[in-house]
Amino acid sequence: MMPQDRDADLERLLLEGVSLTQETTPPPSRSHTGEYGEKNTDVPSGGDLQGALGLFAEAAQDMATAGVELGLGRHFACADFCNQAAEKAAQSVSLLRFGRRSMYDHDLRALGALVGAPEEIQEKMAMLTPFHPEAFYAGTPPEEADEVINAEQASTYLQSARLVLRWAREIVLSA
Numbered sequence: 001m002m003p004q005d006r007d008a009d010l011e012r013l014l015l016e017g018v019s020l021t022q023e024t025t026p027p028p029s030r031s032h033t034g035e036y037g038e039k040n041t042d043v044p045s046g047g048d049l050q051g052a053l054g055l056f057a058e059a060a061q062d063m064a065t066a067g068v069e070l071g072l073g074r075h076f077a078c079a080d081f082c083n084q085a086a087e088k089a090a091q092s093v094s095l096l097r098f099g100r101r102s103m104y105d106h107d108l109r110a111l112g113a114l115v116g117a118p119e120e121i122q123e124k125m126a127m128l129t130p131f132h133p134e135a136f137y138a139g140t141p142p143e144e145a146d147e148v149i150n151a152e153q154a155s156t157y158l159q160s161a162r163l164v165l166r167w168a169r170e171i172v173l174s175a
Contacts, residue, residue, distance in 0.1 A: 047095060047096040047097055047098065047099050047175070048095040048096065048099050048100070049096060049175055051092075051095040052092045052093070052095040052096035052172045052175070053092070053172060053173075055088050055091055055092040055095060056088070056089060056092040056168060056169065056172045056173075058088050059084075059085045059086075059087075059088035059089040059092060059165055059168065060085075060165065062081045062082075062084045062085035062088060063081070063082075063085045063158075063161060063162065063165055065081045066078045066079075066081035066082045066085060066157075066158055066161065067158065069081055069154075070151070070154050070155060070158060073146070073151070074146055075145075075146045075148075075149035075150060075151060075153070075154040076131070076136070076145035076146050076148065076149050077145075077146075078149075078154040078157065078158060079128070079131040079149055079153075079154055079157045080131050080132075080133055080136070082128050082131065082157045082158055082160065082161035083108070083128045083129070083131040083132055083161075085161045085164070085165060086108055086124070086125050086128045086160075086161050086164040086165075087108060087111065089164050089165045089167075089168035089169075090102075090108070090111045090112055090115050090117065090125065090164070090168065091111075091115075092168055092172050093115045093116070093117075093168050093171050093172060094114070094115045096171065096172055096175055097115060097116065102114040102115055106129065106132045106134070106135060107126075107129055108125035108126060108128050108129045109122045109123070109125050109126035109129060111125065112125040112126075112164075117164075117167060118167070120163075121163065121164055121167045124160040124161075124163050124164050125160075125164055127156075127157065127160050128157060128160060128161060128164075131157070
């Protein structure tokens with residue numbers, strides 16, 4: 001999508017008065033049953049499949065980077081990339097289901113709810129919410145970031161992000 005297309009979409013959303021709390025209605029869909037037991041996951045015929053696949057690929061790349069960061073002992077960087085991977089995975093589902101990214105305020109649980117993630121996935125996303133750099137650095141100086149999170153915690157965050165990616169993969173790659 002070209003920058004001018006994004007600007008036009010944003011202008012349209014602003015003019016239509018879309019709010020962050022507004023309910024969204026997914027486009028017509030076909031049924032998909034996933035590993036997490038959701039009986040009718042909305043996989044739209046009119047969503048942005050190419051965008052969803054591209055963003056999911058970015059999420060997978062962030063997961064790989066998170067693993068490297070964990071191996072290097074950079075625990076906050078690992079948690080940060082886990083946060084980013086979970087966000088991109090959920091947004092890839094949003095692109096597929098709604099044809100656009102969902103607006104949210106860095107609360108990954110809220111994003112999970114917006115895109116229809118099961119409760120288990122929303123819980124994993126909630127674990128990763130504190131590691132958005134803007135929020136994390138508000139209470140922790142950057143030079144202390146890796147000391148606040150130990151290797152065991154970072155490994156737990158990595159596992160949570162992997163579960164989020166598996167959930168999104170079932171939806172995005174089965175479309």
